[in-house]
Structures are given as structure tokens and as C-alpha cells.
Amino acid sequence: MGVKRASKSELFLMELISSILFFSIASAVCVTLFVHARLTSIESTQLTAATLQAQSAAETFKSVNADLDQAADLLNAQQTPEGSLQILYDQNWNPVSEPDSASYLLTLTPDDPSPDSNQLCSAQIQVSKQGESIYELTVTQYVR
Numbered sequence: 001m002g003v004k005r006a007s008k009s010e011l012f013l014m015e016l017i018s019s020i021l022f023f024s025i026a027s028a029v030c031v032t033l034f035v036h037a038r039l040t041s042i043e044s045t046q047l048t049a050a051t052l053q054a055q056s057a058a059e060t061f062k063s064v065n066a067d068l069d070q071a072a073d074l075l076n077a078q079q080t081p082e083g084s085l086q087i088l089y090d091q092n093w094n095p096v097s098e099p100d101s102a103s104y105l106l107t108l109t110p111d112d113p114s115p116d117s118n119q120l121c122s123a124q125i126q127v128s129k130q131g132e133s134i135y136e137l138t139v140t141q142y143v144r
Helices: 008-063 068-075
Strands: 085-089 104-110 119-129 132-143
Touching: 008 068, 008 085, 008 104, 008 119, 008 132, 068 085, 068 104
Parallel strands: none
Antiparallel strands: 085 104, 104 119, 119 132
16 A cells, blocks of 8 residues: 655646746736836826916916917917817927817916906916816916
8 A cells, every 4th residue: 555645746846837826916916017107107297298388378378468369379379269269289299280180288268358457367277188188277367
């Protein structure tokens, strides 16, 4: 009556399989973390660029004393029939004139398109990508 002993090669094979399983799980977790980090980086870059463009539009709106015609000239913006300004940007945040090549849209909408003197005029600035808002800003200017 002999007792069958496990050979060393079977033990080595089990150890090798368990280490391969461990490394495959660890690599899957690392790839997931790298993908998440890349997506966070892209969102952060978009938010930074959107913030800069919105702040630039707000400062322009304030510097021209809430005059939409002057603001449109300085920002190279298109005026809409509703009385707001729109600027289209491509993937690299360069202004474009064709909607087909645009990735981002900045809209400056004043509360009153033609404010009277000696009153406060506010405007909402929204930067969006494919209809989804990235950044919003409200600017107020005292019109002289």
C-alpha cells in the first residue's frame, strides 16, 4: 500500500497559475486606474480652457460697458436674433466660423440687450460641448 505523493512539478504548476492570476488581476486594476486618470485629465483640461474663455468674454463685456456690438467685434462673435453672442471653438480651442468644425460653444446672454445708462446689466456666460454645459459664469456691469 503505497501513498501517492504529489510531484514537485504539480506544485510548481499550481504556484505558477496562482501568480499569473494575481498579476493579471493587478494589471487589470492598473489599466482601469490609468484610463480613469486620463479621463480626469481630459475633463480638467476642458474645464480650464472653458474657464479662461468665459473669463475673457466676461472681461470684454465689462470693458465695453455692456455694449454687445463692441463685444462681438472684440471677441469675433456672432450675434443671434435673440440678442446673445456665440463663439464657436474647435477641439484645440481655436475660434472657428463653421458649426460643422466646432466642438465647443460659448454663449454670452445679457439680461437686457440694450441697457439704459446708470443701471446694472448682467449677462450669463455658458461654455458647452455637444449641448452639455462645461462652465457657467455670471457677470454684472454698471452701465454709465
